[in-house]
Amino acid sequence: MSQVELIRKTIADDARDHFRAIVGSANLLHETHDMAGYLTDWTGQFSSEALAVVRPNSTSQVSQIVQYCNANRIAVVPQGGGTGLCGGGVPIDGKRSVVLSLTRMNALRNFDPAGRTIVVEAGMVLETLQLEALEHGLIFPLMFGAKGTCTVGGNLSTNAGGSNVVRYGNTRELCLGIEAVMPDGSVINALTGLRKDNTGYDIKDMLIGAEGTLGVITAAVFKMFRQPANRVTAFLSVASLSAATEVLNRLQDHTGSAVEAFEYMPQHAIDVICSQFPDIKRPLADHTGCGILVEVASSRAIDARELPDGSTQLGDEVMTLLSELMETGLVLDAMIAQSEKQRADLWRMRESILEAITGNGPAYHLDISLPLSRVADFVGEMDQASAKMGFQPITVGHLGDGNLHYALAPAPNRVWASLPLEAAKEAAFDLLGRLNGSFSAEHGIGQSKLAVMTMLKEPSQLAVMRAIKTALDPNNIMNPGKLVPEV
Ligand SMILES: Cc1cc2nc3c(=O)[nH]c(=O)nc-3n(C[C@H](O)[C@H](O)[C@H](O)COP(=O)(O)OP(=O)(O)OC[C@H]3O[C@@H](n4cnc5c(N)ncnc54)[C@H](O)[C@@H]3O)c2cc1C
Known part of the structure; x- marks a missing residue:
């Protein structure tokens, strides 16, 4: 063993002894096979090594661990359920790190x-x-x-x-x-x-x-x-994405802002889900419009009151509005969940999308947000631009708040490795810039979007972020290599 290796081993052994004294042997993992599940992120794209995985069960234990790491310049990587999608919860290469798993602190x-x-x-x-x-x-x-x-x-x-x-x-x-x-x-x-x-x-x-x-x-x-006294869950086929915004606003106005969810699920996304999960049934057999999963909920007892025809007050109000919207051509077709099981099936379909896209093959996931009035412009322009480059995007989104999950996937018979992914990303970011959108809506930055962060975040905001980081964490021990691009 060389001198450098010997010093590294001593530092690692000392740190493990110290952590063991704080959390007990059972909660200090350091064998490769014991740590494996903590060192690769959910997407499988980010993987690294650590001195140890430490599993404290109190704030005082966390404090002692962080204090030791700060004194000894060991990086601390906090980890919860490990479902983050940007590689934020696993260590980066080249840093002595411990993974601090919080799952035992669950009281x-x-x-x-x-x-x-x-x-x-x-x-x-x-x-x-x-x-x-x-x-x-x-x-x-x-x-x-x-x-x-x-x-x-x-x-x-x-x-x-x-x-x-x-x-x-x-x-x-x-x-x-x-x-x-x-x-x-x-x-x-x-x-x-x-x-x-x-x-x-x-x-x-x-x-x-x-x-x-x-x-x-x-x-x-x-x-x-x-807890809502009554919920109405429906799958709508709407004339277009722009019409969907109008439908959302009409629903909000009609129900006293009771819309809880307004999810964009176009036909192609449902095709991908059904191909990966054959037991999932299409809510509308043959819909050509823009699919929307909508949920309206009210906590007022009166809205749960059963009417003579077996419907409820809230259900009746939503049905009345949907009929009007159908007459005007904004809504083309609708399926209203008639039972808790039908509601659960609709949500299972929506929540299967990420696994379905992952199972479908390679794709680059954009998690973006736009002003509601510009969502249709983005999708229209980006769908065309990416199709010309050989992509067939798979799009879903939390449309009610302007958030799209736009996955650049290869068009049929196109080979992923030969597609101009960088050019497609550039086109998307350029368009987002023109439409006042954000390149990260809800998943964060982690490791995967650091380069984009450097490129697109306003320099004066980045400077403030760096100043805060340096002031609070001068030794850069807290989750280094994530979120804040280093200069
Ligand atoms: C199927 C699926 C669907 C998803 N859908 C959505 C969605 O609709 N909306 C959405 O926003 N996200 C979604 N996500 C992403 C993910 O679930 C969220 O980011 C979630 O909040 C991460 O929680 P976690 O406990 O798994 O965090 P982890 O993955 O363990 O960590 C995420 C980040 O938080 C840090 N961290 C964790 N715990 C702490 C702590 N106690 N103190 C300080 N830092 C900490 C980590 O260091 C890391 O940077 C989805 C993920 C999957 C797999």
Whole structure:
């Protein structure tokens, strides 16, 4: 063993001994096969090595680990459920790193039904939080396909969005306070859950969406909402994407802004889903228009009242409006879910899309947002431009909030490796710039979008981000190589 290798081994052994003393042997993993599941990201694109995976079960343990890492210049990579799509939760090459897995910190600390708030630890799985709320007739409305695996710490750190943003906002808007361990090991306790607290810079908002680069979130206070008394879920075939915006606004106006989800699902996306999951049934046998999965929900008891024909007040209101929209030609066809099973089937179809695209073959995933009035322009122009280059995009999106998941996939009989992907990306980013869009809507930056971040983020904003990062984390131990491009 060379002198350098010997020094490296000593540092690694010392660090592991130290962590073992904090979390116990069972929660310190360092054998390659034990760490494997923590070192490759969900997409399979990013993989690296680590000194160890450490699994603390308290804020004090997290603080001790971070303090040691800061003193010894060891990178800390916080990890929740590992469902992030940008390679943010795994180490980068060339840095001595530990993966800090938060999944054992999953306790419910406080439930306040009167204030409709809940305090939970960062490692709680999103679906567990949803079920806790439901037990009290409340909902936690953050909703997307990875809910059974992702953690609330990951949701906060990526400021996750999903299907219900149109009504409830993204994770940032659902959070009233956090507890976090800062890069020097100090603990910030801002768990009061106040809805008003104008006492200076909002440190919570700085850590939300920071992807673990400014500290480790250990707990949070979230808002909850009354469980809807009635929901109407439908699949619509709408005349065009521009018509879809009109349909959304008419539905909002007609129902008192009760639209919970408004999801874009064009025919081609449904074809891909059905080819990958043959048991999933098409909601409309032969729809040529623009597919929209819409959900309207009301917590008013009167909206759940059953009418003589067996429908409900809310169902009747939605049906009346849809009939009007059909007469004007904005809506071409509609399927209304008649049971909880039909509703679940529609959502299963929507939430299968990412796995379906992954199973379908290679693709480059754009997660972008646009002003609602420009979405149709983007899709129209980009579909044409990318088709000329040999791509057949697979598009879905949380259309209600202007977010598109636009996957550049090869057209039939085209070979992925021979396609001009860089030119297609450039065309998309150029178009986004012209239409005032964003190159990252809800998945974040991680490692995969660092180059785009360097290229497209306004330099003055990047400078502020770098100044904050350097001030709080002068040794650059918190999740280095993610989110903030290094100079
Ligand atoms: C099938 C599928 C569907 C998805 N749909 C959506 C969607 O609709 N909307 C959406 O927004 N996302 C979606 N995602 C992406 C992903 O689920 C979210 O980004 C989620 O919030 C990540 O949570 P996680 O616990 O898995 O985080 P991880 O993947 O473990 O980590 C993500 C990032 O957060 C950091 N981090 C994790 N925990 C902490 C912590 N406690 N403190 C500080 N930093 C931390 C990590 O370092 C990393 O940078 C989807 C993913 C999949 C696989």
